[in-house]
Every structure is written in structure tokens, then in C-alpha cells.
Amino acid sequence: MDDVLVAEVVFNLPLERPYTYAIPDELRQLIQAGQRVRAPLGRGNRSVVGYCVAVKAADSAQRKLKPITELLDRDPLLDPRMLELTRWIGERYLCGWGQVLDSVIPAGVRRKSGTREVQSFVMSPNAEEKLGTTRLSRQQQAVVDVLRTSTSPVGAADLCERAGCGPGPLTSLRKKGLITAIRIRSDITGDELTSFDQQTDLELNEQQQLALDRILRPIRASEHETLLLHGVTGSGKTEVYIRAIREVVSYGRQAIVLVPEISLTPQTIRRFRNRFQSVAVLHSHMTDAERHWQWQQIASGGIEVIVGARSAVFAPTPNLGLIVIDEEHEPSFKQDSTPRYHAREVARKRCLDEKVPLILGSATPTLESWLRAQRNLDTLVSMPDRVAGRPLPPVLIVDTRNDPRISRGSSIGRAMFQSITSALKAKGQVILFLNLRGYSPTVWCRSCGAGIKCPNCDVTLTLHRDRMAVVCHSCDYETSPPKTCPTCSSPAVRFIGTGTQRLDEEVKNTFPEATVLRMDSDSMKKPGSHDEALEKFRSGEVQILLGTQMIAKGLDFPNVTLVGVVDADTMLRQPDMRAAERTFQLIAQVAGRTGRSERGGRVLVQTTCPDDPAVKFASKHDFIGFAQHELAERFDQQAPPFTNTARIILRGLDEVRTRQTAQAVAERLRSARQGATTAVQVIGAAPAPVIRLRNHWRFHLRMSAKNHELIRELWQSVEKSLSLPDDVEFAIDVDPINAR
Numbered sequence: 001m002d003d004v005l006v007a008e009v010v011f012n013l014p015l016e017r018p019y020t021y022a023i024p025d026e027l028r029q030l031i032q033a034g035q036r037v038r039a040p041l042g043r044g045n046r047s048v049v050g051y052c053v054a055v056k057a058a059d060s061a062q063r064k065l066k067p068i069t070e071l072l073d074r075d076p077l078l079d080p081r082m083l084e085l086t087r088w089i090g091e092r093y094l095c096g097w098g099q100v101l102d103s104v105i106p107a108g109v110r111r112k113s114g115t116r117e118v119q120s121f122v123m124s125p126n127a128e129e130k131l132g133t134t135r136l137s138r139q140q141q142a143v144v145d146v147l148r149t150s151t152s153p154v155g156a157a158d159l160c161e162r163a164g165c166g167p168g169p170l171t172s173l174r175k176k177g178l179i180t181a182i183r184i185r186s187d188i189t190g191d192e193l194t195s196f197d198q199q200t201d202l203e204l205n206e207q208q209q210l211a212l213d214r215i216l217r218p219i220r221a222s223e224h225e226t227l228l229l230h231g232v233t234g235s236g237k238t239e240v241y242i243r244a245i246r247e248v249v250s251y252g253r254q255a256i257v258l259v260p261e262i263s264l265t266p267q268t269i270r271r272f273r274n275r276f277q278s279v280a281v282l283h284s285h286m287t288d289a290e291r292h293w294q295w296q297q298i299a300s301g302g303i304e305v306i307v308g309a310r311s312a313v314f315a316p317t318p319n320l321g322l323i324v325i326d327e328e329h330e331p332s333f334k335q336d337s338t339p340r341y342h343a344r345e346v347a348r349k350r351c352l353d354e355k356v357p358l359i360l361g362s363a364t365p366t367l368e369s370w371l372r373a374q375r376n377l378d379t380l381v382s383m384p385d386r387v388a389g390r391p392l393p394p395v396l397i398v399d400t401r402n403d404p405r406i407s408r409g410s411s412i413g414r415a416m417f418q419s420i421t422s423a424l425k426a427k428g429q430v431i432l433f434l435n436l437r438g439y440s441p442t443v444w445c446r447s448c449g450a451g452i453k454c455p456n457c458d459v460t461l462t463l464h465r466d467r468m469a470v471v472c473h474s475c476d477y478e479t480s481p482p483k484t485c486p487t488c489s490s491p492a493v494r495f496i497g498t499g500t501q502r503l504d505e506e507v508k509n510t511f512p513e514a515t516v517l518r519m520d521s522d523s524m525k526k527p528g529s530h531d532e533a534l535e536k537f538r539s540g541e542v543q544i545l546l547g548t549q550m551i552a553k554g555l556d557f558p559n560v561t562l563v564g565v566v567d568a569d570t571m572l573r574q575p576d577m578r579a580a581e582r583t584f585q586l587i588a589q590v591a592g593r594t595g596r597s598e599r600g601g602r603v604l605v606q607t608t609c610p611d612d613p614a615v616k617f618a619s620k621h622d623f624i625g626f627a628q629h630e631l632a633e634r635f636d637q638q639a640p641p642f643t644n645t646a647r648i649i650l651r652g653l654d655e656v657r658t659r660q661t662a663q664a665v666a667e668r669l670r671s672a673r674q675g676a677t678t679a680v681q682v683i684g685a686a687p688a689p690v691i692r693l694r695n696h697w698r699f700h701l702r703m704s705a706k707n708h709e710l711i712r713e714l715w716q717s718v719e720k721s722l723s724l725p726d727d728v729e730f731a732i733d734v735d736p737i738n739a740r
Contacts, residue, residue: 003057004022004057004058004062005023005028005055005056005057005058006020006021006022006023006055006056006057006058006059006062006065007020007021007022007023007031007037007052007054007055007068008020008021008052008053008054008055008056009021009037009039009050009051009052009053009068010050010051010053010096010097010098010101011041011048011049011050011051011096011098012049012050012096012098012099012101012102013096013098013099014095014096014099014338015096015097015098016096016716016720018053018054018097019039019041019050020062020065021037021039021065021066021067021068022058022065022066022067022068023055023067023068024067024068025125025126026124026125026180027068027071028125029125030071030074030122030182031052031055031068031071032052032055032075032076033052033053033054033055033076033080033083034051034052034053034076034077034078034079034080034082034083035051035052035071035072035073035075035076035077036049036050036051036052036071036072036073036077036110037049037050037051037052037068037069037070037071037072038050038068038069038070038072039066039067039068039069040066040069045066047069049072050098051097051098051101052068053083053087053097071182074153074182074184077105077109077110078101078104078105078316079316079318081353081354082104082314082316084353085314085346085349085350085353086100086101086104087100088349089339089341089346090339091712092341092345092349092708092712092734093339093340093341093734094646094711094712094715094716094732094734095338095339095340095732099338099339100339100341103311103335103338103339104311104314106288106291106292106295106311107288108286108287108288108289108290108291108292108295109291109292109295111288111292112292119155119156119181119182119183120153120154120155120156120159120181120182120183120184121143121147121153121154121156121159121170121179121180121181121182122147122153122154122179122180122182123144123147123148123178123179123180124177124178124179124180125180126177127144127177127178127179130176130177130178131144131178134176134178136173137169137172139163139164139165139168139169140169140172140173142163142164142165142169143159143163143165143169143170143173143179144173144178144179145163146159146162146163147159147179153182153184155184156170197274198274198275198277199274199275201239201242201243201246201275202239204236204239204240204243205236205387205388207235207236207383207384207385208235208236208239208240208383208387211229211231211240211381211382211383212240212243212244214227214379214381215227215229215240215244215357215359215381216244216247218357219244219247219248219321219322219356219357220247222355222356223355223357224351224352224354224355224356224357224358225357225358225378225379226348226351226357226358226360226372226377226378226379227357227358227359227360227378227379227380227381228328228360228362228365228369228370228372228373228378228379228380228381229359229360229361229362229381229383230362230363230365230370230373230380230381230382230383230623231361231363231382231383231384232363232383232384232385232386232392232592232621233363233386233392233588233589233591233592233593234386234387234390234392234556234592234595234596235363235383235384235385235386235387236383236387237326237361237383238271238326240383241257241324241326241359241361242271242272242275244322244324244359245257245276245304245305245322245324246275246276248321248322249276249304249305249321251321252319253319253320253321253322254298254301254303254304254305254306254317254318254319254320254321255304255305255306255320255321255322255323255324256305256306256308256312256313256315256317256320256322256323256324256347257272257305257306257307257308257312257323257324257326258308258309258310258312258313258323258324258325258326258333258343258347259307259308259309259326259327260309260326260327260330260332260333261283261284261309261310261332262330262332262549262550263326263327263330264281264283264307264308264309265530265531265534266530266531266534267531267534267556268307269281269307272305272307276304276305277304278297278302278303278304278305279303279304279305279306279307280294280297280298280303280305280306280307280308280315281294281306281307281308282294282306282307282308282309282311282312282315283308283309284309285527295315295316298315298316298317299316299317299318300318301317301318301319303317309332310332310333310334310335310343311343313343313346313347313350314346320350320354320356321356322356322357322358322359323347323350323351323356323357323358323359324358324359324361325343325344325347325358325359325360325361326361326362327361327362328344328360328361328362328365328366328369329362329364329365329366329369329585331582331737331738334735334737334738336738338731340731340732340733340734340736342735342737344360344369345735360378363588363589363592363623364584364585364588364589364623365623366581367581367627367630367631367634367640367641368640368641370627370631371631371641371642372641386595386596390595390596390597390598390600391595391600392591392595392621393563393591393594393595393600393601393602393603394602394603395587395591395602395603395604395605395618395619395620395621396415396602396603396604396605396619397605397607397610397615397616397619398413398415398416398604398605398606398607398610399607399608399610400413400606400607400608401608403415405417406606410506410510411434411498411502411503411506411566411567412506412507412510412564412566413606415604416564416566416604416606417510419562419564419602419604420511420544420562420564421511422562423561423562424511424513424514424543424544426561428559428560428561428562428599428601429537429540429542429543429544429545429557429559429560429561429562430514430543430544430545430560430561430562430563430564431544431545431546431551431557431560431562431563431564431590431593431594432503432507432544432545432546432547432563432564432566433546433547433548433551433552433563433564433565433566433586433590434498434499434500434503434546434547434548434565434566434567434570435548435549435567435570435571435586436497436498436499436500436548436567436570437462437473437499437500437501437520437521437522437548438462438463438464438471438473438499438500438501438522439462439463439464439465439466439495439499439501439502439505440462440463440495440496440497440498440499440502441460441462441496441497441498441499442460442462442495442496442497443460443461443462443463443470443481443482443493443494443495443496444493444494444495444496445485445487445488445490445492445493445494446490446492446493446494447485447488447490447492448485448487448488448490450485450487450488452470452482452485452486452487452493454472454474454475454477455477456472456475456477456692456693456694456695457472457474457475457477457690457692457693457694458690458691458692458693459472459473459474459690459693461477462499463481463495463499464501464522465501465502465505466501466522468480468481469481470482474690474693474694475693475694481493481495498566498567500518500520500522500546500547500548501518501522503518503546503566504516504518504546507544507546511544514543514544515541515542515543515544516542516543516544516545516546517533517536517537517542517544517545517546518546518547519533519545519546519547519548519550519551520547520548520550521548521550523547524550530550533545537557538557540559549586551590551593552586552589552590552593556593556596557593557596558596558597558599559597559599560593560594560596560601561594561599561600561601561602562594562601562602562603562604563590563591563593563594563601563602563603563604564603564604564605564606565586565587565590565603565604565605565606565607566606567606567607568583568587568605568606568607568609568615569607569608569609571583571586572607572609572612572614572615574739575689575739576739577634577639577640577739578737578739580612580613580614580630581614581630583612583614583615583618584614584617584618584623584626584630587603587605587614587615587618587619588618588621588623590603591603591618591621605618605619613626613629613630614626614630617629638704640735643704643705643706644704644705644706644707644708644711644734644735645702645703645704645711645734645735645736646702646703646704646711646715646732646733646734646735646736647700647701647702647732647733647736648662648665648700648701648702648703648730648731648732648733649688649698649699649700649730649731649732649733650662650665650685650698650699650700650724650728650729650730651693651696651697651698651699651728651729651730651731652696652697652725652727652728652729653695653696653697653727654697654727655697657725657727657728658696658697658698658699658728659685659687659697659699661699661724661725661728662684662685662699662700662701663685663699665685665701665718665722665730666682666684666685666701668718668722669682669701669703669714669715669718670682672714672717672718673714676710676713677705677710677713677714677717679705679706679710680703680704680705680710680711680714681703681704681705682701682702682703683701683702683703683704684699684700684701684702685699685700685701686699686700686701687699687700688700688740689739689740690740693740703715708734711734715732
């Protein structure tokens with residue numbers, strides 16, 4: 001049985017183990033781990049596309065196996081290291097290996113977008129034996145001679161041309177079993193990567209040089225080390241990344257730079273393209289053909305630097321030398337659909353396996369990363385001062401509970417109004433931050449006191465004045481603004497609160513002499529609109545820039561002398577363990593947009609909770625104080641990062657059946673605890689904070705333990721025998737950061 005080969009195949013299903021298939025003779029020489037195959041699955045032998053993850057000798061006691069029916073790729077889509085990484089992700093985040101592979105390989109690569117399928121030919125595996133006993137015509141012999149000397153499959157048209165024949169001899173040779181037809185893709189063609197004017201390196205200050213020297217140690221030693229680069233906003237972290245990457249590139253190796261999708265601006269991309277010869281950018285707005293072209297270029301080793309959002313951690317670099325995660329605190333590095341991986345943890349595992357360093361950069365690191373550095377599991381590299389010795393801007397907390405302007409319905413309090421007026425008089429620019437889009441985030445009935453919610457979700461509708469509609473930001477339901485309350489039929493419907501559209505209107509009316517620009521996902525839909533808006537602000541054509549999170553990240557405008565946080569409470573009020581952490585991060589990040597030149601700057605934060613620790617620590621730019629305070633709170637509650645958690649969300653169309661199923665799953669987990677898993681705490685089931693979403697009722701429960709292994713062991717002991725009603729489905733989220 002030694003010469004009988006079998007393939008292990010995984011499918012895009014939540015299955016733990018690979019299936020074993022027989023390999024037909026004609027595919028023996030072609031099949032490799034990392035290729036896609038088509039194979040029969042289940043009792044009905046449904047033809048399903050899967051991934052070959054191993055080719056091995058058959059077990060002597062192997063029962064009769066179903067054969068693979070088709071090989072879909074000429075070359076493996078993933079190398080052995082990436083296959084091992086995806087296997088680890090499936091194990092770590094409790095999902096199927098095939099589900100991970102389907103997510104990791106872009107659809108454009110799977111579909112070979114930008115290419116065309118060509119029928120090609122190779123010599124059959126047993127052709128040499130048959131040739132001794134088979135008579136061939138002159139043209140058939142010419143075809144055989146071409147294929148014998150070719151090291152790869154030859155396209156039909158090319159083969160006919162080189163053999164000087166028509167398609168007839170090919171058909172005859174196929175019938176005789178001497179040649180095999182396979183369908184492969186023609187080579188991709190794509191635009192050459194545009195080259196940019198190269199800029200010289202900036203001179204580092206002493207603080208930057210010390211940080212760089214520490215980072216270069218593991219790079220030069222070809223060792224893995226995770227370095228947490230904690231630098232205040234404006235301390236010059238990006239220049240340190242660039243110099244570290246330059247060292248890596250000088251060794252002929254490649255670097256991956258992950259940035260939040262919201263920060264993947266033309267300004268960020270230019271910064272890297274002006275410093276390196278070949279930079280690939282991977283983002284969600286690429287066409288499938290563009291993504292496939294970039295994937296091929298990266299895999300060939302011809303790209304020095306890959307800049308991208310979360311999924312760029314899977315870029316197929318053959319010579320990886322470094323991964324950098326900028327703004328590592330950003331929640332967008334965690335995927336919110338299966339596989340629910342965190343790019344930071346995947347990058348840590350990939351760097352460990354490939355023996356290369358990982359740099360995590362942030363002015364406000366996550367408490368998970370900070371605690372690892374405090375425990376000396378990672379190395380802390382500090383940059384506490386801004387470039388050129390500029391001070392961090394003073395932050396003034398404004399209590400709006402008794403503000404006369406706020407009481408009259410304005411969003412701009414008295415202190416904010418005076419500060420904007422002064423900044424504009426002094427020819428400075430102003431950034432106003434409000435993390436609520438739309439016109440009014442609440443539709444409310446004054447008669448019965450009910451909030452008017454989306455019919456599909458447990459979410460209040462938001463008024464969008466620009467299109468005169470009320471919209472659900474969860475499911476995109478949209479309808480005309482109600483004239484009467486759907487609960488009590490009263491006409492006393494009110495639109496309450498302020499979103500960016502209403503703030504835009506108010507600021508334009510209050511400061512008519514200033515040019516105002518709004519940046520949020522509603523106003524920045526057109527391709528290129530983001531870059532155009534920032535250019536207008538940079539040139540001074542716009543004096544006041546207002547918007548949501550997209551204006552809080554990484555922008556550098558020296559003429560900004562005032563930053564206003566219009567309502568810090570929007571983040572604090574969230575029913576989420578990380579609400580305080582996110583509030584601190586956003587205030588600190590927004591504050592970092594000012595005071596970046598000799599003109600200096602200041603920050604005003606409007607809040608009704610001036611004594612909240614997150615707000616007070618942010619006003620003093622005291623991350624270390626905040627981290628100590630918040631970690632003490634988390635330790636008392638035995639919450640992450642002191643424990644590991646997994647959240648199980650069950651959703652279904654029937655409320656009672658979904659609740660009963662969630663309770664049954666919780667009881668199964670509790671009763672299954674034995675031995676080491678008795679230490680796993682099972683909390684719930686309970687209604688999810690948003691109990692109804694897209695017409696589905698949602699209930700959740702949580703497992704928590706000292707390590708992931710215990711959670712995995714308990715879950716896997718129950719999952720195999722878990723039987724859910726047909727209309728109830730579940731999702732499991734390991735290390736959740738979304739509490740909805």
C-alpha cells in the first residue's frame with residue numbers, strides 16, 4: 001500500500017477534521033497541499049470545492065475511499081507555512097480549517113480574476129509504457145515531442161503551432177490515453193506598480209534613534225520578538241517604522257504594515273510609496289482582478305512593502321522579515337464574521353513561526369498588549385515626547401450639564417463657541433469630532449415616551465435629513481420620517497440628539513464666514529472624495545473640518561489650533577466592558593490632531609460626566625495612570641485581559657425557541673465540565689444587548705477561563721453532539737470585542 005496516495009481535504013464548513021480521498025492516477029503527479037479540488041461530499045455525493053491540506057501514503061487498513069474528481073489549481077495557493085497558520089487559526093478561534101482558508105484566500109485569487117481559462121495538455125502518467133506499443137502519425141509524434149521537452153502544461157493553440165498541426169492529432173492522442181487535458185489559467189497581466197518620486201530619510205531625534213536601535217536588535221539577529229512601541233501622538237513613530245522596514249528590505253526581505261481600514265488614506269499610502277521602490281496596497285475597495293494581480297506580485301517576492309488593512313496579515317510573502325501593526329488598539333483588527341480572528345494574534349503567531357519581529361505601535365495600546373509588556377512577555381519601547389520638543393496640547397474638560405447654549409438645544413456649548421471664534425480670528429483651523437452620523441440619532445414619541453425602532457432590529461431609527469428618511473444603521477432599513485407614533489398614533493414625534501449632519505448645519509449657521517466640510521461615511525462615498533476633502537483642508541480652503549472616527553486617525557495638519565470633542569458621552573454610554581478604554585483612546589487620538597507646529601493648539605471635550613476616570617486621565621494625557629486604574633478594575637472583576645473568554649451567540653426567527661436553545665446550550669456546557677474544565681465559568685444564557693437584529697432574535701452566553709485551551713476543550717466536548725433546531729444558528733467569538 002506504500003505507493004497508494006491519499007489526499008486530506010477540508011471544506012468551507014465548521015468541521016474539525018479533514019476528509020480523506022483517493023487520488024486518481026492522472027492527478028498523482030499534479031496534486032499538492034495548498035491546491036483546491038472538487039470532491040464528492042456526504043451520502044448524496046454532492047460535488048463540493050475543498051482545499052487539499054496534505055498528500056500522504058494511504059493507511060494499510062484504509063477503507064475504500066471516494067476519489068477526488070477534479071484539480072482546480074495548477075500551483076498551490078498557499079505554502080506549507082501559511083497552511084499551518086490557517087490550521088492554527090481554526091483551532092484558536094474554534095472554527096473549521098476550510099472556513100479559514102476560504103476567508104484567507106481572496107475571492108479574486110480563487111476565481112483567477114483578470115485571467116482566462118485555457119485548455120492545456122501534459123503527457124499522461126503512464127504514457128511512456130504505452131508509446132512502445134502504439135503507432136503514431138508524424139503529427140502525433142510531433143505533439144508528443146513538444147510535450148516531452150516541456151516542463152509545464154502547454155496551451156492547445158501553442159501546442160498546435162509548435163507541432164505544426166491542427167486539433168485532430170490532440171483528440172487522437174487523448175483517446176489513446178497518451179496525453180491528458182487540463183484547464184489552466186493564462187498568465188495574469190496587470191498595470192505595473194506606479195513608481196513615485198523617492199524622498200530621502202528624515203533625520204531622527206535621540207528618542208527615535210533609541211527606539212530604532214532597540215527594534216533593529218531582533219531584526220539583525222533574525223529572531224522573533226514582539227515590541228510594543230508606545231509613543232504619544234506626534235512622536236514620530238511612522239519614521240521609526242520606515243527605518244526599521246528599510247533595514248529589512250536591505251536584506252532582500254519583505255515587510256507587512258497593517259493599518260486600520262479607516263486610516264488607509266492616500267496620505268498614508270504616499271508616505272510609504274515615497275520611501276520604497278515597490279509598495280503593494282491591499283484594501284477593501286480593490287476589484288477582484290486588482291487583488292489577484294497584487295497577490296501574484298507579492299508571492300513572486302517582487303514587492304518590498306505590503307500596506308493594508310486586517311487581511312493583509314495573510315499576504316503571501318516568500319521572504320517575510322517584519323510585520324508592523326500601527327494603531328494596534330483599533331477594534332477593526334478583529335474580524336466580526338467567521339473566522340473571527342484578531343490580526344494582532346495572527347501576526348504574533350506568524351512572526352513566531354517565521355522567526356521575525358512584530359512591532360505593535362500606538363499612543364493608547366490595548367490593555368491586553370500593555371499587560372503583556374508589563375509582564376515582560378513583550379518588550380516595551382517608549383517614545384513619551386513629541387518631535388521637536390513640542391508639548392502635548394492642553395485638554396479642557398467642559399461640563400455641559402448647566403451650559404446655557406446646550407440648554408437651548410445647541411450642540412456647541414459656550415466655551416466651545418468662544419474657542420472656535422478665537423481660533424478662526426487667529427487664522428487657525430478647527431476639527432470637531434462627533435461619533436454619530438446622520439441628523440438625529442433618536443426618533444422619539446413625546447406622548448407615550450417610546451423610541452421609534454427599526455421593524456427588523458432592536459435599534460432606534462436615525463433621521464438623515466439629506467435624503468429625508470429614517471434609517472437603521474444596523475440593517476439599512478429605510479423609510480419616510482414618521483408623522484405619527486406607530487405605538488400610540490400621536491403626532492408628537494420628535495427627532496432628538498445631534499449627528500454629524502445636524503452639527504454641520506449648526507456650525508454653518510453659527511459661523512457663516514467659515515468654510516465647513518463634513519467627513520463621514522455618508523459624505524465620503526465617491527472614489528477619491530476622501531483625498532479631495534483632506535487636500536482642501538490642508539490647503540486652507542476649508543477652515544472647519546467635522547466628522548466621525550475617520551478624522552481622528554493619523555491626520556497631520558500643522559495649522560489646526562483647536563480640536564473639539566462635541567460629545568464624549570456617546571462612547572461612555574455603551575453597554576460594553578471596553579467603553580472606558582475606547583473613550584480614553586478616542587479622546588487621546590483626536591487630541592493628537594492639534595499642536596503639531598509652533599502655533600500650538602488646545603482641545604475641548606464636552607461631557608456630562610466630567611468626573612469619569614477615562615475622561616480625567618485623557619485630559620492629562622496620562623495613559624499609564626489610566627491603564628493602572630482600568631487594569632485594577634478588570635482584575636477585581638476577573639475580566640479580560642486577566643481571563644480568556646468566548647461568546648456564543650444564538651439567533652433565530654422565533655424568540656421562545658431561540659431563548660430555550662440558548663439555555664439548553666448553556667446547561668450542556670455546565671454539565672459537561674469535568675477534570676480541568678471544571679475551572680471554566682459559563683455565564684448566561686441571556687438576551688444580547690441588541691436582542692433583535694435583521695429579524696433574528698439573539699441570545700448569548702459566555703465561557704471564561706484562565707487560558708484558551710480549557711475553553712476549546714470544553715466547547716469541543718459539547719459541539720460534536722450539539723443538535724440545534726433548523727431555524728436556530730450559532731456563532732462563536734473567541735476573545736470578543738463587540739458586545740452588541
